[in-house]
Amino acid sequence: xxxKKVIIDGKEYYQEVEDESSEVSIEEEPKEVKNxxxxxxxxxxxxxxxxxxNVDFSMIKDQVRDISSRILSGVQDMINTEKEAINFSRxxxxxxxxxxxxxxxxxxxxxxxxxxDEDKExxxxxxxxxxxxxxxxxxxxxxxxxxxxxAEKGTDGSTYIKxxxxxxxxxxxxxxxxxxxxxxxxxxxxxxIYPFLAEEDIKKLFYYELGKDx
Numbered sequence: 001x002x003x004k005k006v007i008i009d010g011k012e013y014y015q016e017v018e019d020e021s022s023e024v025s026i027e028e029e030p031k032e033v034k035n036x037x038x039x040x041x042x043x044x045x046x047x048x049x050x051x052x053x054n055v056d057f058s059m060i061k062d063q064v065r066d067i068s069s070r071i072l073s074g075v076q077d078m079i080n081t082e083k084e085a086i087n088f089s090r091x092x093x094x095x096x097x098x099x100x101x102x103x104x105x106x107x108x109x110x111x112x113x114x115x116x117d118e119d120k121e122x123x124x125x126x127x128x129x130x131x132x133x134x135x136x137x138x139x140x141x142x143x144x145x146x147x148x149x150x151a152e153k154g155t156d157g158s159t160y161i162k163x164x165x166x167x168x169x170x171x172x173x174x175x176x177x178x179x180x181x182x183x184x185x186x187x188x189x190x191x192x193i194y195p196f197l198a199e200e201d202i203k204k205l206f207y208y209e210l211g212k213d214x
Contacts, residue, residue, distance in 0.1 A: 096130040104136075111139035115146040128159060132166045141171040148175060152186050161189060164196045176201040180208045 003014040102110070113119055114128065132140060144163040150156035164172070176197065178184060194202065 095126060099131055099134050102134075107134055108136070108139055111135045111143060115139075115143045117150075129162050132163060135166070137166070137168050140166040141168055144171055145175070148184060148187065151188075152184050154186065157188065160187075161192045164193050167196075169198050172197055173201050176204055180204060 003016060006013050006015060099107075110131070114123055114126075114131075117123075132143075135143070140163055144160055144167045147156055147160040147163060151158075151160050172193070175184070175193075179187070179190075194205075197205070
């Protein structure tokens, strides 16, 4: 009698065979026979894995689209901002070339409009640093004090700094005295004005800050 070795569900069995061509030596390692249920389970697993991979890939594509859209939007904003800055610069240059030829009265009226925030839409087109050199010291003083008040309220944080090189020592000393008395406590970047202060005002500020608790 001849036996054939088979493996079903991981277990070894021996079956009687008649055909010599089917004979398998006991020492041989036969191929494992998988039952239908196991093959069915494996097929299901492969199908699920394929679906999971498709879902993940779809999510990645959506994320890439979102990131690309944000990048393109940011680049476009930068381009638009750059164009606006170039247009403002060109317009400011044209206006600045006219300023020296305005009458003293017209310059004084312009200074008052800047100080009092009148005609904001029109004044906003001016580059104040290019206009200040043509104002009188008195007009620059008015703008300086007014813009300090705006800075204290948080409505204009830098114009007073631009005025500092053009104002009188009297106006700067007045500012120091008011600061020591408790006004303008919300002013930031106070150190930008130090180079324009008189030696006496610097000394006042130094001992005032030295005597403060914080």
